[in-house]
Amino acid sequence: MKLVNTSVKRPVGVIMIVLAIIALGIVSLRNLAIDLYPEIDLPIAVVSTSYPEAAPEDVQKLVSRPIESAVSSIEGIDTVQSQSQAGTSLVIMMFNNGVNIDTALLDVREKVDQAKGFLPEGANEPNVLKFDPQQIPVMWVGLTGDNAAALQNIADDRLVPYFERQGGVASVSVEGGKIREVQIELDRAKLLQYGLNSQAVMQALAGSNQSGSAGVIEKGNKDLQIRIEGSFATLDDMKQTIVPTPSGAQVLVEDVGKVKDTFQEATSETLVNGKPAVVLSVLKKTDGNTVDVADNMNQAIEDVQNDLPAGVNLDVVLDTSTFIKMSISTVVQNMIIGGIFSLLILLLFLKSIRATIVIGLSIPIAIISTFTLMYFTGETLNVLTMGGLALGIGMMVDSSIVILENIVSYRQRGYSIIEAAKQGASELAPAVIASTTTTLVVFLPIVFVEGIASDLFTPLALTVSFSLIASLVVSVTLIPMLSSKLLTKAMEDNGRRYWFDRFMEKVNKAYESILRSVLRFRKTTILATIVAIGGSLALIPMIGTEFIPESDQGQIQITVQTPTGTSLEGTKATTDQVNTLLQEYRDSIETNYVSIGGGGYDSLSSSANEATYTIQLVPSDQREKTTTEVMQAIDRDLTNIPGAEITVSVMGAGIGTGDPIQIQLNGQDQDVLNELADQVVWTISDVKGVYNPASSVSESRPELTIDVNREKAAQYGLSYQEVMNQVQMGFTGQVATRYQEGGNEIDVKLIYPKDERSTISDLETMQIQTQTGTMLPLASIATFQQEQGPSTLLRENQQPQxxxxxDIVDRDLGSVTKDIKTKLNNMNFPEGYSYTIGGQAQDMAKSFSDLAIALVFSIFLVYAVMAIQFENFLFPLVIMFSLPATVVGILLGLFVTGKPLSIPAFIGVIMLAGIVVNNAIVLVDYINIVRQRGKSRYEAILEAGPSRLRPIFMTTLTTILGMVPLALGLGEGAEAQQPLAITIIFGLGISSIFTLLLIPVVYTYFDDLSGKVVGWGKKKE
Known part of the structure; x- marks a missing residue:
C-alpha cells in the first residue's frame, strides 16, 4: 500500500505528525469536561401554576384541566399528565423521541398564553420550563451558628449572590432559616371601639409608607428632582401611623395593635447530622459541568470562609462530584491495569522489549488521538466514554499485532528489514482495514437508536470508534516505520529455545491435530456446534434482564410521612425517633441531612407532615455492607416507629429513569381507582423481589368547608368576596406593606392573636364587620361541614390516574415485571379501567427492542463490509458463521457471573458482532493467500490455521485481559461497564475457539458448494 511505503520512506514526517497529535490531544484532555454519565435528553416540558388557598379539586377543575386541554393539541406530544395539589398545579408534557424540546417549548408557551383567560382570578402566572431529570443540586452547603436569624441574613445577603456568580452555577436556594417579619397583632376590641376594621389599618399603612417623585424645579442652571420621602424609617414611624376613623377621629396604629419585630412562622426545618442548620443547595446551569461547578464552589467556600463572623461555619454537606471523580479514577485505574496486562501478553509472545515497545506505542497514541476527537465532537469524560477507552485498550493493539507478525514472518524468510516492513504491512493491510471496519460499522445503528439507550451509549460507541480508527492508522503507518528502525535484531533467537516457544509449539501441534480431526469429521463438528448453541439457550430463563446496573454510590433516602394535617412539631417528634435509631449506623454514615416540612430537593410540593432524609454513607471500601444492605437494615429498624409511613430507598445515579416498577391505573372514577390501587399494592407485595410498594393515593386531607349563605350575607350588605377576605385575614393574616431596612425589604403583616384563631370555635364566633360597622358572628351567615378531601389528584391524557x-431487591427487573404482569392479568379490573407498566421496566423493554433492531442492522453491515472487501459474497458468509457460536459465550458468561442481560450487556453483544469476525477474517484471508501460492485447500487450511494461531491468540488475549479489570467491577462506579466487559470476554473467548475449529469446516463446505456452482455453470455453457 502507498501509505505503508510512504511511512517507511519518510520516518521523520511520521514522527512529527505523531508529536503534533500528542500535543493536540494533551490540550484537548485539559479542556474536556468531566461528568458521571452523558447528558440524558428527555423531551419533557412542565407548566407550573400556583392557585393559593385552593383545594385540590378546585385546582384540578379550574387550573389543570384548562391547561391540559390547551396543550394536548400540540404536535409531537405523547402523554400529558397533571398533578393537582392544594394551591399548586403541575402539567407535564412528554413528547415523542426526536422532538426538539426547545421548539416545542415555544408551542407550549403559546398555548398556555391562550389558556390564561380561562384561569380563575386568584391563579398566578403559569411558568413553562424544560424538565431535566438530571437537574439535581450539585452540592448542598450547610451554614451553622447560634443565631438562626443572622444565618438567614448571611445566606441571603452574602452567600447566595456570591455563589451564584461562580462559573456554571444557575441558582442557589436557601432552606431552614428564619425569615424576619414585622407583625402587627390587632386588638379586635380596640378596632370595634374606634369603629375600624383591618382593611382601614391596611390602607393607612400602605398609604403612609410611600415615596415618590413630584417633578423638577430649576436652581440656577440646574434641574433639581423633587422627591417626597414617606417610607417608614423606623418601627416607631409604623407605630405612629395615623388611622382615620369613621367618626373623624384619628388614632394611631399602636392604639389598635402591637407592633412586633419577629420572624415568619416556621414551615420547615433542616438538620445536618442532627443539628439545626441553614442549607444552601446549588443547581448548575443546563450546559454546566458537575465537576467544574463543584470545583468552583469548593474554591468559593474556601475564599468566603475567613470572612464569616465568629461562631459561623460553612461546610459541604453533600457533594455529588465526589462520586464522579472516584468513578473516573476507577476507570482510569482499570485502563492502566488492562494496558499493563496487554503489554505483558505482547512481551510474552514477542520475546522482545523492542517489539513490545513498537506495538505498545499504539495504545497511548490511540488514546490521546481519541481525546482530541472527543473534544471536537463535544463529548465529556464520563464513566461510559472512559469505559469505552478501557474496553478498547486490548483492541487497540490488534491491528498492530497482525501487521507486526507478518513483518517478522517476512524477515524470517530472508527479506531485508525495510522490505519486510513494506511487504508484511502491505500484504495484510487490507485484512486489517476490513477487520477494523467491521468493528466500526456495528456502532452505526446505535447512533440512530432513540431514547435513553442512545443517549447513554452513543458516546461510548463514538469513543471506541475513535480509538480504533486511531489505532488502525498507527498500525499501517507508525508500526511499519518503527519496525524498520527498531527491529533489526529484535527477532533473532540466536538458537535459544524460549520456554514459551516450546509451549506454543505444543499448542500448534495439538491444534493441527484437532484441525485434521474436525476436517475429517465435518458433520460431527457442525452438530456439536448446534448442540452447544442449543444448550446455552436453555440458560436464558435463569439469567433474567435488567435496565442499567445500579452504582453503589452510597446514598440513601428516607421519606417520613406522618398523618395528613400533622403539625411541624408533630413531624419533628417522629424524626427525633428516626435520628435516635440512625445513631446505630453512625460508623457507616458520613452525612445525614434531613428536611422537615421542606419536601426535599426532588419534591414538587412541601407539607408539614413530611420529612426527607438524604444520607451519604462512607465510601464502599470503608464499610462491610453494600448500600442496599444498609438500606434494608435501616428499613427493618424504622418499621418499629408507630404513627408514620416511612419509606427507605437507595438513591439512583442521576440518570433520571424513574422507579424500577411503576404501574399506572387509568379509569373514570377516583374512588374506584383508590380501591384498585390498594388491591394492586396488596397483590404485588407477594411477588419475590418487590420492595416497599406504595401507591400515590395519599391519605385524605381533613377539611373544614365554610358554606356562606349569600342571601343572608347580602342582607347585611356583605358580598361573598368580602366575607372570604375577612376570614382569610382573621386566620392567616395579610401583608399590608413592606418595610425597608439596610437594603432589605421586610413584610409587614396584619394578624390577630394566635389564641383567637386556633380552634373551630374561634372560626364560628369570628366577628364579621358589615358596611355599617356592626359586627356579627360568622356562624350567623355560614354553615360549617368537616370532611375528608384528597391531597393530590393525578390525570393522564385528561383521564384520572x-x-x-x-423498588426491587435481590432479583432482576425482567423477572419481577413478568410476575407482576401475571398477577395483574389475574385481577378482575372493572370495565373501563386498565393498567400500564412504566418506569425502568418500560424503558428497558423499549431499549431492548431498539437495540435488537440495531443488532440486526449491525450484522448486515458487517457482512456488507466484508463482501466489499473480499469482492465476494461467499467468503464473508463463511466468516459470519463465527457469530452464532458467540451466543454460547455470552449466555455462559452472564450465567456464571450471575449478571442479568442489561443495556450495557446488549451493547456488548452488538460490539461482539464486529469483534468476533476479525479472527475469522484473518484466518480466511490467509487461507486464500496460501491457496494463491499454489497449495491445495487442505494444505492451505493446515498451514494457515497454525500460522495464524499465534496472532489470533495474541489479539484475543490482549482484548480479553485488557477488559478483565472492568469485568471484576472493582472500585466506585464500575457496575455500569461490568456486564459489557463480561459479555465481550466470554463471547470473544468462546467464539475464538469456534473460529479456529468451525470456520475451516464451514470454509470447506462452501468451497465445495462454490465448485459445484461453477461446475454447473460450465455444463450449461
Missing part, C-alpha cells in the same frame, strides 16, 4: 411504584 393513580400510580403504584416499587
Amino acid at each position: 393513580l400510580n403504584i411504584t416499587s
